[in-house]
Amino acid sequence: MRSKVSIVGAGAVGLYLAYKLASDGIDVTIYDGKRNIRDRSDTASGILSKRGLERFKIDYSAALLNELDGVVIHVNRKTMKVKAAEPRAVVLDRGIFAEILMGMAEDAGAEVLLGKRLGKEKIAEMIMDNESVLVGADGAVSAVASAAGFDGIREYVLTYKAVFDGMSIEDCGSAELFFSKSFAHRFFGWTVPYSGSALEIGLGISDSAKTSSKTAFSRFINEEVKDKIGMARPIGEHASMIPISRRKKTVKENVVLVGDAAGQTKSTTGGGLIFGMACADIAAKSITAHLRKGAKLSAYERMWRSRYGLDLRLHDALHAYYSNFYGSFGFFIGMAETIGLDRFFGRYGDMDSPSLMIKRFFTRSV
Ligand SMILES: Cc1cc2nc3c(=O)[nH]c(=O)nc-3n(C[C@H](O)[C@H](O)[C@H](O)COP(=O)(O)OP(=O)(O)OC[C@H]3O[C@@H](n4cnc5c(N)ncnc54)[C@H](O)[C@@H]3O)c2cc1C
Structure with missing residues (x-):
């Protein structure tokens, strides 16, 4: 025994x-x-x-x-801003x-x-x-x-990230996600404020990408976040990996x-x-x-x-949807305000349980 x-x-x-x-x-x-x-x-x-x-x-x-009460999602230069009434996530x-x-x-x-x-x-x-x-x-x-x-x-995401200090962050309650075929193959880039002055900037790409996570990270910085960083310098850069299949x-x-x-x-x-x-x-x-x-x-x-x-x-x-259909994903993000997607996520968004979110959607008026 x-x-x-x-x-x-x-x-x-x-x-x-x-x-x-x-x-x-x-x-x-x-x-x-x-x-x-x-x-x-x-x-x-x-x-x-x-x-x-x-x-x-x-x-x-x-x-x-x-603590975070918001997220800003960027896809092909289209943007959706979601704000909740109170903090939903912690860093x-x-x-x-x-x-x-x-x-x-x-x-x-x-x-x-x-x-x-x-x-x-x-x-x-x-x-x-x-x-x-x-x-x-x-x-x-x-x-x-x-x-x-x-x-x-079956599939891993290769990550690269750095923390920049000494910045002045406009909205330190919101993380930002950047989806693009150009620098984030089958995943995305992100910024996460640790405080009003320190920002984590990171990127993940599928291990099926034909480039390194460091090269993709540099492209992400140049295309999307260079202006935010200004003169701030990174205090530590790290590569790692995440399994995304069971x-x-x-x-x-x-x-x-x-x-x-x-x-x-x-x-x-x-x-x-x-x-x-x-x-x-x-x-x-x-x-x-x-x-x-x-x-x-x-x-x-x-x-x-x-x-x-x-x-x-x-x-x-x-x-599978966001990593294969950037065009249609960008279209929905661009339409978010018109169709009320931003308000829906602000109210019912749940980063752990999509099934609970769907249930809330169908029972919200009850
Ligand atoms: C850049 C990045 C950002 C992430 N951000 C988030 C996030 O915001 N939220 C979230 O939920 N998840 C996030 N994740 C995923 C999260 O980090 C992992 O899901 C989580 O760490 C898994 O925990 P674990 O204990 O299973 O493994 P790990 O945290 O990887 O711990 C494994 C441990 O095993 C030890 N070890 C390995 N081999 C041996 C050995 N042979 N002998 C002894 N010890 C060994 C290692 O030293 C390590 O301490 C992120 C991952 C990365 C790479």
């Missing part, structure tokens, strides 16, 4: 899972290669919906950089957020081992250990997934995948924190039932797909 859990990867998803398991009284150890939990410079900030975050009951106030410092989650996991009794990057051989040894459940929470290029022989991820399977014998390792992100935006942590919640319940009552681990696979499958498929459909 298995009795303990080893988690590879102390990102937000792995740490939240460790916290949930330890709170259930499970013996859990989590390993990460980084020496300092705050060391996450490639994804320094994260935008999360307030509604999505609420359910996890995490006091994230120490990590709060900014968090990811390093401090990870520190908060690590504190919660340790307080609940989890053992967190930093500076422990596990190589292929060690992971293969852990897979063979029938006494424990092994969780791959090791991000976009998961060593656990490849060592255990899981199918690959693995066919996320459970194999005693091995479970969660978060980016499983491809649990929204293909429209690449956002993976809320979905990953929501799936970690389900993983914690399934692993606990497996260890305590001998339930099958495959329940996790069934439960997360049935709970979030519809929303993830709707994200896939929206992503």
Whole structure:
């Protein structure tokens, strides 16, 4: 009978899972290669919906950089501005957020081992250990997934981003998204204000693009945001990647995948924190039932797909639409004010759950 859990990867998803398991009284150890939990410079900030975050009951106030109540969408020089009555999303410092989650996991009794990057051989040894459940929470290029022989991820987005300080930002409550075939193949460029003077500028392109993310980023800066930056200089530039398709399977014998390792992100935006942590919640319940009552681990696979499958498929459909039909997407964005699309999103927009948004649309007058 298995009795303990080893988690590879102390990102937000792995740490939240460790916290949930330890709170259930499970013996859990989590390993990460980084020496300092705050060391996450490639994804320094994260935008999360307030509604999505609420359910996890995490006091994230120490990590709060900014609150957003608006978004401006640009497609082929057409623009839609959406403003909500109150802030809908938060911008968090990811390093401090990870520190908060690590504190919660340790307080609940989890053992967190930093500076422990596990190589292929060690992971293969852990897979063979029938006494424990092994969780791959090791991000976009998961060593656990490849060592255990899981199918690959079909599509990744390659990102490049920089933070510019010393600016004067006109509307520090709005993020901006820029869609264009010219610089953002199958994804988009973005600006996210951290405050009235610091702005994150980033870009993602599909890994099927015939250019590098850095070259595409320079083109984005020149075509769209040069004037905003003025004389400000970047304080740190980073390249990274996000999976935007799910693995066919996320459970194999005693091995479970969660978060980016499983491809649990929204293909429209690449956002993976809320979905990953929501799936970690389900993983914690399934692993606990497996260890305590001998339930099958495959329940996790069934439960997360049935709970979030519809929303993830709707994200896939929206992503396929905007990345293949720029002309028609630009037309709708240009017509937004006339047809009331901006007011609809301002009132009912939900960055996590398109199905809830559709439901609200049809029931709004009730
Ligand atoms: C530029 C960029 C911007 C983003 N913005 C947002 C956003 O605004 N909102 C949002 O929701 N999502 C965003 N995302 C996506 C989000 O970062 C991921 O979905 C999220 O980090 C997934 O968390 P995770 O814990 O699964 O993986 P990760 O955060 O990638 O953590 C994996 C951990 O595993 C460790 N690790 C890897 N291999 C090993 C090994 N062999 N041994 C030990 N440790 C190992 C790594 O050090 C790392 O700490 C963004 C991603 C990028 C690249």
